[in-house]
Amino acid sequence: MHNPDITSEIPQAGTPAPGPVPPDLSADLPTGLPSPLSTDVSAGEVLAPYLHARAADFLRGLRLHTESGADTKGAAEAARILRAAARRISGTLHTFRPLLDAAWADPLRTELAWLSGTLALEHACTSRLVRLMDALSRLSSGTGPVPAARGAQGAGLTVGAARAGALLDRQLTLARTRAHSAALQALGSSRFHAVADAVALLASEVPLGPAGSARAVDTLDAPAQDVEHRLLDAVAALPLTRAAHPYNAEALALATGEAQDTPWHHTRRLLRLHRYAAEVLHGAAAADPVLYEAARALDRHRDAAEAAAAAATAARTPRIAPATAYALGVLHADQRHDVEAARFAFQRAWSQATAAVP
Amino acid sequence: MHNPDITSEIPQAGTPAPGPVPPDLSADLPTGLPSPLSTDVSAGEVLAPYLHARAADFLRGLRLHTESGADTKGAAEAARILRAAARRISGTLHTFRPLLDAAWADPLRTELAWLSGTLALEHACTSRLVRLMDALSRLSSGTGPVPAARGAQGAGLTVGAARAGALLDRQLTLARTRAHSAALQALGSSRFHAVADAVALLASEVPLGPAGSARAVDTLDAPAQDVEHRLLDAVAALPLTRAAHPYNAEALALATGEAQDTPWHHTRRLLRLHRYAAEVLHGAAAADPVLYEAARALDRHRDAAEAAAAAATAARTPRIAPATAYALGVLHADQRHDVEAARFAFQRAWSQATAAVP
Numbered sequence: 283m284h285n286p287d288i289t290s291e292i293p294q295a296g297t298p299a300p301g302p303v304p305p306d307l308s309a310d311l312p313t314g315l316p317s318p319l320s321t322d323v324s325a326g327e328v329l330a331p332y333l334h335a336r337a338a339d340f341l342r343g344l345r346l347h348t349e350s351g352a353d354t355k356g357a358a359e360a361a362r363i364l365r366a367a368a369r370r371i372s373g374t375l376h377t378f379r380p381l382l383d384a385a386w387a388d389p390l391r392t393e394l395a396w397l398s399g400t401l402a403l404e405h406a407c408t409s410r411l412v413r414l415m416d417a418l419s420r421l422s423s424g425t426g427p428v429p430a431a432r433g434a435q436g437a438g439l440t441v442g443a444a445r446a447g448a449l450l451d452r453q454l455t456l457a458r459t460r461a462h463s464a465a466l467q468a469l470g471s472s473r474f475h476a477v478a479d480a481v482a483l484l485a486s487e488v489p490l491g492p493a494g495s496a497r498a499v500d501t502l503d504a505p506a507q508d509v510e511h512r513l514l515d516a517v518a519a520l521p522l523t524r525a526a527h528p529y530n531a532e533a534l535a536l537a538t539g540e541a542q543d544t545p546w547h548h549t550r551r552l553l554r555l556h557r558y559a560a561e562v563l564h565g566a567a568a569a570d571p572v573l574y575e576a577a578r579a580l581d582r583h584r585d586a587a588e589a590a591a592a593a594a595t596a597a598r599t600p601r602i603a604p605a606t607a608y609a610l611g612v613l614h615a616d617q618r619h620d621v622e623a624a625r626f627a628f629q630r631a632w633s634q635a636t637a638a639v640p
Numbered sequence: 641m642h643n644p645d646i647t648s649e650i651p652q653a654g655t656p657a658p659g660p661v662p663p664d665l666s667a668d669l670p671t672g673l674p675s676p677l678s679t680d681v682s683a684g685e686v687l688a689p690y691l692h693a694r695a696a697d698f699l700r701g702l703r704l705h706t707e708s709g710a711d712t713k714g715a716a717e718a719a720r721i722l723r724a725a726a727r728r729i730s731g732t733l734h735t736f737r738p739l740l741d742a743a744w745a746d747p748l749r750t751e752l753a754w755l756s757g758t759l760a761l762e763h764a765c766t767s768r769l770v771r772l773m774d775a776l777s778r779l780s781s782g783t784g785p786v787p788a789a790r791g792a793q794g795a796g797l798t799v800g801a802a803r804a805g806a807l808l809d810r811q812l813t814l815a816r817t818r819a820h821s822a823a824l825q826a827l828g829s830s831r832f833h834a835v836a837d838a839v840a841l842l843a844s845e846v847p848l849g850p851a852g853s854a855r856a857v858d859t860l861d862a863p864a865q866d867v868e869h870r871l872l873d874a875v876a877a878l879p880l881t882r883a884a885h886p887y888n889a890e891a892l893a894l895a896t897g898e899a900q901d902t903p904w905h906h907t908r909r910l911l912r913l914h915r916y917a918a919e920v921l922h923g924a925a926a927a928d929p930v931l932y933e934a935a936r937a938l939d940r941h942r943d944a945a946e947a948a949a950a951a952a953t954a955a956r957t958p959r960i961a962p963a964t965a966y967a968l969g970v971l972h973a974d975q976r977h978d979v980e981a982a983r984f985a986f987q988r989a990w991s992q993a994t995a996a997v998p
Contacts, residue, residue: 611969
């Protein structure tokens with residue numbers, strides 16, 4: 283149930299890739315700007331500045347982590363920076379692997395995935411708890427002005443919601459504490475120091491493969507297009523027609539919930555890879571806001587699905603009161619409802635994104 | 641919780657009112673046809689044929705009831721015909737009261753409301769049980785093709801859903817049996833025989849007031865417009881902007897659920913009165929299909945709200961297992977989700993209906 287790949291990500295203002303002149307190598311999805319690849323730039327000259335900048339982000343996050351000490355806000359920000367940089371480096375190593383020294387890139391990618399997964403868990407527990415508490419409070423307090431008009435069902439739910447909240451708080455706080463310890467342990471481990479050393483090296487030098495010195499216009503486009511095609515295939519396999527019809531109640535088919543979510547999670551990861559590849563080629567400033575909306579919808583999809591699963595898990599706690607179980611059932615369905623809403627939002631953003639392509 | 645005013649109604653092909661020639665007295669909402677009120681027709685000459693025809697429907701339903709005996713399907717059809725006729729007569733007596741002999745119309749209206757309410761309860765219990773069982777089966781079985789992929793949450797829900805289904809079946813079947821006895825008792829009572837006698841009289845003679853002999857064009861329009869204005873006011877008070885935004889999760893504010901539903905139920909009753917008044921003026925054949933869609937959405941709203949309340953009531957049964965309570969919580973939220981979907985559907989139909997007016 284715990285997906286290590288959990289982050290509510292904020293796009294970083296990255297360093298724009300160098301070189302001013304088109305030809306336009308942009309793929310079928312919009313990027314907002316023409317490709318900045320000039321004909322006299324090598325693949326390595328595009329990849330290296332991007333990876334240098336992300337490695338510098340990583341080292342900045344590490345420094346912030348060391349300085350933050352007992353400052354939890356600073357520590358959370360440090361972890362966020364480390365995760366975002368690790369994901370971007372690892373995504374770039376993955377997408378542009380043909381241009382890199384694979385013997386160097388592959389193990390580093392594995393280690394970065396381990397690191398960002400480990401760091402993501404604590405954040406995921408925190409945001410899941412916040413999401414579930416917000417939902418419980420919305421469900422049980424309502425927005426109406428007349429408390430006297432509240433029916434018996436509302437009163438019953440309020441009692442159950444308080445208990446369900448306490449139970450979820452206990453379970454997710456415990457999970458968060460464990461994730462926090464695991465993250466601290468990871469950041470102090472020799473395994474992490476090896477990753478940090480490799481990233482420090484990356485801040486000044488990118489080990490390229492033989493194709494890295496070829497012209498960027500000839501070599502960078504194919505790997506990026508490959509990711510894009512995988513993304514388009516993944517989206518084509520989604521039930522978007524159904525998702526476009528509001529209140530289709532599909533995500534509420536709870537028994538198949540986890541299975542039906544899988545292709546959406548898969549699409550989320552591919553869209554992220556695609557966005558990072560676009561950052562490499564066009565710079566983060568050129569990021570398409572509609573694709574960002576689509577990515578946010580898939581993040582929301584994942585968060586809601588995970589929160590629903592957490593409510594279901596809590597409901598299997600032995601010896602809970604029926605009122606608690608009832609509130610957890612309401613919460614579970616509410617979060618699955620939000621899964622459906624996220625699919626609707628993704629479908630909207632996606633159809634906007636693809637409609638914008640001439 | 642039991643709203644006696646519960647029917648999933650099918651529009652009856654009524655007798656069109658006589659007289660072919662306009663002037664157009666149609667109100668702000670579309671009717672699909674110009675008003676058939678000719679200038680040389682009295683109000684009574686429009687009201688009487690409509691009431692005669694509905695009284696004939698009523699007597700036909702009564703005959704079918706007498707003949708059906710142990711045939712439950714025939715008995716249900718008889719009850720449906722009786723309800724539909726009683727609602728239309730009582731609605732007409734209400735709307736066009738200024739043209740009728742009020743001393744006769746008012747008590748008959750009360751008695752018809754008692755009758756249709758009593759007859760509606762059994763039907764409501766049946767359709768509520770069907771709705772909840774359908775929802776439980778959708779929620780717990782899912783539509784996915786791979787049973788092996790079902791997660792633990794699905795398995796847990798399946799057990800709870802079976803128990804919740806058994807509990808709801810027990811409770812709603814008991815309620816239906818009681819409603820059935822009450823309906824049989826009502827149909828055998830002297831109170832009912834008095835109603836039947838009054839309706840039999842209505843099949844041939846309508847007691848008009850002094851205004852009943854005035855010209856239809858001068859007198860029928862004002863009462864119908866009055867109903868329409870009350871309807872427009874009621875719709876204006878609904879949070880339609882919010883309802884137009886899918887997945888607003890408003891209906892899931894469970895603690896205020898009953899209070900927030902009230903204006904929608906009020907609108908449902910006024911829309912019904914408006915549709916019956918349009919039948920009187922323009923004939924049932926001229927009924928606007930979009931307004932019928934809007935009415936169906938409000939019926940669905942009421943049905944889903946009542947079903948959600950039934951799930952909440954079942955969850956308060958003492959000594960139920962947590963798994964049962966959990967499934968009932970899921971079911972409650974699912975039905976409130978359908979309340980929200982019905983509001984969305986009403987908003988769509990309504991905006992279509994009002995957009996169609998030139």
